[in-house]
Amino acid sequence: MGPHACQRPGIKEAALYTWEDVLSERADAARAERRTQRSRRETFRPEDPATWEHSGRVRFAGGLKRTDFLDERYRVLELLARGDDGPREDRVAVNAKLHQHLDGGAGGVSFFHALARDGQVDVVAYAISNKRQKDAYRWQGGTYSDGPFPLEGIADDPLLKESSELVKASGPGTHDPGESEPARPHPKPLVPARNREADEAHRLSDALAAFHTACSQVTGQRPSQSAAEALLTAVQTLRALGVDVFSRVADTMSEAEARRAKSLLIRASPTSSSASSGPVADDWVLGAIGYALTNLGQQQADILTRVILRAGPESVASTRDAGNTQGDPGKKPKTSGTDRRRR
Numbered sequence: 001m002g003p004h005a006c007q008r009p010g011i012k013e014a015a016l017y018t019w020e021d022v023l024s025e026r027a028d029a030a031r032a033e034r035r036t037q038r039s040r041r042e043t044f045r046p047e048d049p050a051t052w053e054h055s056g057r058v059r060f061a062g063g064l065k066r067t068d069f070l071d072e073r074y075r076v077l078e079l080l081a082r083g084d085d086g087p088r089e090d091r092v093a094v095n096a097k098l099h100q101h102l103d104g105g106a107g108g109v110s111f112f113h114a115l116a117r118d119g120q121v122d123v124v125a126y127a128i129s130n131k132r133q134k135d136a137y138r139w140q141g142g143t144y145s146d147g148p149f150p151l152e153g154i155a156d157d158p159l160l161k162e163s164s165e166l167v168k169a170s171g172p173g174t175h176d177p178g179e180s181e182p183a184r185p186h187p188k189p190l191v192p193a194r195n196r197e198a199d200e201a202h203r204l205s206d207a208l209a210a211f212h213t214a215c216s217q218v219t220g221q222r223p224s225q226s227a228a229e230a231l232l233t234a235v236q237t238l239r240a241l242g243v244d245v246f247s248r249v250a251d252t253m254s255e256a257e258a259r260r261a262k263s264l265l266i267r268a269s270p271t272s273s274s275a276s277s278g279p280v281a282d283d284w285v286l287g288a289i290g291y292a293l294t295n296l297g298q299q300q301a302d303i304l305t306r307v308i309l310r311a312g313p314e315s316v317a318s319t320r321d322a323g324n325t326q327g328d329p330g331k332k333p334k335t336s337g338t339d340r341r342r343r
Helices: 011-043 071-082 158-168 195-219 225-240 245-252 255-268 283-295 298-310 337-341
Strands: 054-060 098-102 107-115 121-133 136-139 277-281 316-321
Touching: 054 071, 071 098, 071 107, 071 121, 098 121, 107 136, 107 158, 121 158, 195 225, 225 245, 225 283, 225 298, 245 283, 255 283, 255 298, 283 298
Parallel strands: 054 121
Antiparallel strands: 098 107, 107 121, 121 136, 277 316
């Protein structure tokens, strides 16, 4: 948090209470999720699809990737992943070679069901045939052969190996080694405050809840502008209340992380004319971009940076030299995260 985040009477205590309450709710949710996952693994039987919980996730092996499947073909995999359709084989099991038709039967896809760490079952596509003659396919452009492509061709695939290990560890009495129930944090009581301070505490509570919701959304879905906009709105609301989350992130960033965040900001700025000029941003902006690069991936970081730039001067300072400050007596050199924290 920034230096003025908790200096007003009542706000520090309210923030502490709210944060510990959030931690408590997270711990409860984590315990519930662990119980659910344990239940899935205990009832799971690899050769009985009635005991599976389909995840709806489609994954890839054997060098395949999402772009290898046009939308019509990918829908076949989605139906399989949700359990809304099955393979051509009569006998189905996890970690068994299976196949389904593509293009109305003109081609095919080889896949296997994989047990995931959350106890759900994913679909993993590992070979494509664009041609078919009766029951024979040309997997990966090779010679015609009957049935799905042999799993021996991807025996070292990490998804297949992980699924095999998880299957061995599933069944009655399933228990993860080292699994324990974390102690539930005890929130400190909210101290009495005057009406104005209580109102601020309520606004802070709502803003923190909105921020954590935005973080969950931006980390739990495909890169999107709406998720980035929701995160920026939540951050700006917190900053208006004196809680500067991403300035704290900026304080703890390494020099390499800071350079990477600044480089992305420069590239995304429409006023940048070279790699050495661009917007000079507040610490929280670099912290937000650094957070996105580290936790959300390049694509979401690009989107968030563009959203911040569109937010205007309240987010990013005037455009001027953002490169090396040596030789300019009017600028102070950027201190390291350690130096800033000691101030």
